[in-house]
Amino acid sequence: xxxxxxxxLVVVGTxxxxxxxxxxxxxATLARATDLVGYGPYxxxxxxxxxxxxxxxxxxxxxxxARHALSLAASGRQVVVVSGGDPGVFAMAAAVxxxxxxxxxxxxxxxxxxxxxxxxxxxxxxxxxxxxxxxFCAISLSDNLKSWATIERRxxxxxxxxxxxxxxxxxxxxxxxxxxxxxxxxxxxxxxxTPVLFVRAAGSAEAKVVATTLAEADASVADMRTLVxxxxxxxxxxxxxxxxxxxxxx
Amino acid sequence: xxxxxxxxLVVVGTxxxxxxxxxxxxxATLARATDLVGYGPYxxxxxxxxxxxxxxxxxxxxxxxARHALSLAASGRQVVVVSGGDPGVFAMAAAVxxxxxxxxxxxxxxxxxxxxxxxxxxxxxxxxxxxxxxxFCAISLSDNLKSWATIERRxxxxxxxxxxxxxxxxxxxxxxxxxxxxxxxxxxxxxxxTPVLFVRAAGSAEAKVVATTLAEADASVADMRTLVxxxxxxxxxxxxxxxxxxxxxx
Numbered sequence: 001x002x003x004x005x006x007x008x009l010v011v012v013g014t015x016x017x018x019x020x021x022x023x024x025x026x027x028a029t030l031a032r033a034t035d036l037v038g039y040g041p042y043x044x045x046x047x048x049x050x051x052x053x054x055x056x057x058x059x060x061x062x063x064x065x066a067r068h069a070l071s072l073a074a075s076g077r078q079v080v081v082v083s084g085g086d087p088g089v090f091a092m093a094a095a096v097x098x099x100x101x102x103x104x105x106x107x108x109x110x111x112x113x114x115x116x117x118x119x120x121x122x123x124x125x126x127x128x129x130x131x132x133x134x135x136f137c138a139i140s141l142s143d144n145l146k147s148w149a150t151i152e153r154r155x156x157x158x159x160x161x162x163x164x165x166x167x168x169x170x171x172x173x174x175x176x177x178x179x180x181x182x183x184x185x186x187x188x189x190x191x192x193x194t195p196v197l198f199v200r201a202a203g204s205a206e207a208k209v210v211a212t213t214l215a216e217a218d219a220s221v222a223d224m225r226t227l228v229x230x231x232x233x234x235x236x237x238x239x240x241x242x243x244x245x246x247x248x249x250x
Numbered sequence: 251x252x253x254x255x256x257x258x259l260v261v262v263g264t265x266x267x268x269x270x271x272x273x274x275x276x277x278a279t280l281a282r283a284t285d286l287v288g289y290g291p292y293x294x295x296x297x298x299x300x301x302x303x304x305x306x307x308x309x310x311x312x313x314x315x316a317r318h319a320l321s322l323a324a325s326g327r328q329v330v331v332v333s334g335g336d337p338g339v340f341a342m343a344a345a346v347x348x349x350x351x352x353x354x355x356x357x358x359x360x361x362x363x364x365x366x367x368x369x370x371x372x373x374x375x376x377x378x379x380x381x382x383x384x385x386f387c388a389i390s391l392s393d394n395l396k397s398w399a400t401i402e403r404r405x406x407x408x409x410x411x412x413x414x415x416x417x418x419x420x421x422x423x424x425x426x427x428x429x430x431x432x433x434x435x436x437x438x439x440x441x442x443x444t445p446v447l448f449v450r451a452a453g454s455a456e457a458k459v460v461a462t463t464l465a466e467a468d469a470s471v472a473d474m475r476t477l478v479x480x481x482x483x484x485x486x487x488x489x490x491x492x493x494x495x496x497x498x499x500x
Contacts, residue, residue, distance in 0.1 A: 150412075203366075245348050
């Protein structure tokens with residue numbers, strides 16, 4: 001505990017779905033909380049505990065949620081902010097830091113911590129073999145908070161420098177066409193036979209893997225719960241496995 | 251179980267260090283093994299269990315280790331290959347897939363699985379705040395298996411497209427100068443005030459964080475147990491936190 005507050009705030013991630021992929025550090029943190037703050041579906045993954053208050057909020061209100069969590073902590077509560085996956089990857093840890101910067105000066109004295117978790121692309125990769133076995137990047141296709149031109153610039157750079165590319169938030173009802181545009185851009189640079197994986201609900205019992213090629217990839221396969229991985233030039237398919245060798249000198 | 255074999259092979263990662271950051275799925279897999287195969291220091295993180303055989307090997311013999319593990323599984327053993335961090339990120343899952351491709355045809359019938367874990371950059375990011383809060387890439391600076399020209403090309407592309415950059419294997423006794431060269435390249439593209447983090451042993455009790463800027467980053471701070479994160483143009487330092495906002499439309 002630091003500073004003038006008796007409350008605290010910890011940002012955690014529940015992992016990709018199954019309880020067995022949530023770190024023990026996260027489970028212990030959740031058990032100690034007086035208040036859980038998060039997007040409803042992520043809170044539902046946390047076992048109910050008597051005396052614990054739940055503050056479920058809608059998606060896409062990350063900054064409001066972070067402010068609420070910081071206020072609760074400042075009022076003396078032991079607050080846990082619940083993300084899915086890892087809280088530091090396209091999730092709540094950045095929103096909490098942003099509100100510490102924007103919000104009340106005293107919040108900088110709060111006892112705040114982040115506990116890491118298993119982010120979606122790692123669960124997806126494990127299902128498929130080892131597609132992230134060598135240099136890779138992670139890009140969110142959501143243009144809620146950045147321009148589509150920025151996304152295109154990053155896709156182009158990643159393709160030209162031959163990174164494996166993990167696409168978070170590949171599609172939503174509000175953005176049905178972007179993944180198709182991303183595939184079109186990648187096809188102009190990368191070979192048609194490049195392996196592409198669509199993995200839905202990777203860390204859950206209902207996980208579904210579709211392995212195809214860039215030439216044949218159908219963007220409509222993806223929804224909000226899908227993560228897409230596009231291979232590098234070295235990424236290979238062997239039986240049911242897709243993997244990227246640790247590199248081969250030319 | 252699938253195919254003609256009674257043995258099995260599972261590739262796991264112990265996470266970044268502390269037991270509380272190892273997934274329960276990994277712990278349960280380790281408990282069921284008859285044989286553990288891995289680099290010595292990673293095996294030492296696994297509690298001893300009577301009746302379990304340990305096959306420790308040297309670093310940098312990943313393909314030999316994978317072949318040995320596959321042979322043991324083919325002979326009927328319940329084999330677990332132990333990586334640090336996540337087994338799919340610069341670790342053993344790719345080597346196992348590579349040996350399934352290169353090795354005996356019957357190995358393709360083996361019961362093989364990969365269990366995800368917390369890779370080093372996530373533990374590093376959690377220590378520092380949320381530097382990976384937006385689009386990022388992971389690059390291994392080791393040129394054992396790829397050319398330095400490939401590494402430079404990826405660093406340049408990542409800097410120009412404004413990714414946050416996580417550098418795995420930034421330095422070793424055999425490669426003391428590469429991180430300095432990487433910083434020089436990045437300084438030619440990115441602003442001097444770009445936040446840079448050196449985090450040593452992120453997931454352990456002895457974790458050490460150095461937050462500095464690209465202009466002042468001293469490559470000699472890094473060793474084999476260090477992971478380096480170089481921010482994007484939007485990455486910010488606020489008190490003791492470093493974070494990358496989830497994006498701001500121009």
